[in-house]
Amino acid sequence: MRVVILKNADAVAKSAAEESIRRIGLADLVGTADLVGTAGLVGTAGLDSVKTPLEKPVVVGLATGGTPLGLYREWIHAYQAGQISFANTMSFNLDEYVGIPPRDPRSYHAYMHENLFRHIDIPPGRSFIPKTDVSNLDESAADYEWKIEQAGGIDYQILGIGSDGHIGFNEMGSSLASRTRVKTLTKKTRMDNARYFDSFDAVPKMAITMGIGTIMNARSILLLATGAGKAKAIRDTAEGPVTAMVPASVLQFHDDVTLMIDEEAAKDLSHREYYLESEANRRRIELAESTGLQIE
Numbered sequence: 001m002r003v004v005i006l007k008n009a010d011a012v013a014k015s016a017a018e019e020s021i022r023r024i025g026l027a028d029l030v031g032t033a034d035l036v037g038t039a040g041l042v043g044t045a046g047l048d049s050v051k052t053p054l055e056k057p058v059v060v061g062l063a064t065g066g067t068p069l070g071l072y073r074e075w076i077h078a079y080q081a082g083q084i085s086f087a088n089t090m091s092f093n094l095d096e097y098v099g100i101p102p103r104d105p106r107s108y109h110a111y112m113h114e115n116l117f118r119h120i121d122i123p124p125g126r127s128f129i130p131k132t133d134v135s136n137l138d139e140s141a142a143d144y145e146w147k148i149e150q151a152g153g154i155d156y157q158i159l160g161i162g163s164d165g166h167i168g169f170n171e172m173g174s175s176l177a178s179r180t181r182v183k184t185l186t187k188k189t190r191m192d193n194a195r196y197f198d199s200f201d202a203v204p205k206m207a208i209t210m211g212i213g214t215i216m217n218a219r220s221i222l223l224l225a226t227g228a229g230k231a232k233a234i235r236d237t238a239e240g241p242v243t244a245m246v247p248a249s250v251l252q253f254h255d256d257v258t259l260m261i262d263e264e265a266a267k268d269l270s271h272r273e274y275y276l277e278s279e280a281n282r283r284r285i286e287l288a289e290s291t292g293l294q295i296e
């Protein structure tokens with residue numbers, strides 16, 4: 001597990017944007033928007049001389065909550081500056097509340113529209129969020145899982161983390177192999193999220209969430225955490241035993257996970273110096289690769 005410790009939330013947002021833009025290839029997609037139809041990609045034959053979209057959209061997993069807002073702001077700025085494009089991406093959000101209709105400003109549908117989608121060029125119909133305004137929630141969850149599969153799985157997953165170590169709304173005790181389904185939210189999670197509602201009682205009690213198995217299938221994962229409130233969850237995730245009591249700890253089994261955190265969220269880590277040294281070495285390796293010089 002790669003642990004990147006940065007000065008503050010702003011530095012996390014900037015580095016997360018830089019890292020994700022590089023990993024998703026968002027800068028390569030500038031100029032492809034006019035080649036992408038809402039129904040899918042146009043053929044690329046004969047277009048070799050201009051920028052052409054990739055054969056298959058890049059599938060990005062997205063998170064809500066306070067933490068990814070800085071990253072989304074950075075993406076929006078880069079898009080508005082003409083540096084990146086989402087024309088060849090497709091997105092799947094982690095979760096949605098049960099009992100909050102999509103048009104309600106407190107829904108994650110509304111959050112995504114307001115904080116990202118309405119500002120960028122992701123094609124209409126290419127962004128998915130679990131549907132909870134239905135009578136059959138189990139069927140809706142299974143359908144969401146199927147849609148992810150049909151899209152070829154998630155290439156790059158953005159994650160936040162709950163103060164109790166949840167990822168998505170996979171609360172403690174979630175099966176580490178779980179798929180998209182309905183989960184009951186813990187009191188702690190509902191208290192953490194009460195700031196977005198008029199009262200604690202108004203916070204929904206359930207959500208549809210991608211499962212831990214669904215998240216683990218993502219090819220690459222970027223988990224962001226800022227603030228002292230996340231310090232214990234981060235320590236348990238990176239340095240604790242793997243346990244369903246801390247769902248994020250299962251990420252230790254994934255071969256491409258980066259925890260990008262600020263100093264406050266890093267404050268309880270026992271091996272802080274080692275993580276900083278590893279990052280410094282990573283930069284030396286990259287420098288050697290770009291200059292062709294061997295590391296002494």
Ligand code: PGA
Pocket residue numbers: 064065066067068160161162163166167168
């Ligand atoms: P937050 O939520 O970003 O608002 O802290 C994270 C989460 O609960 O996963």
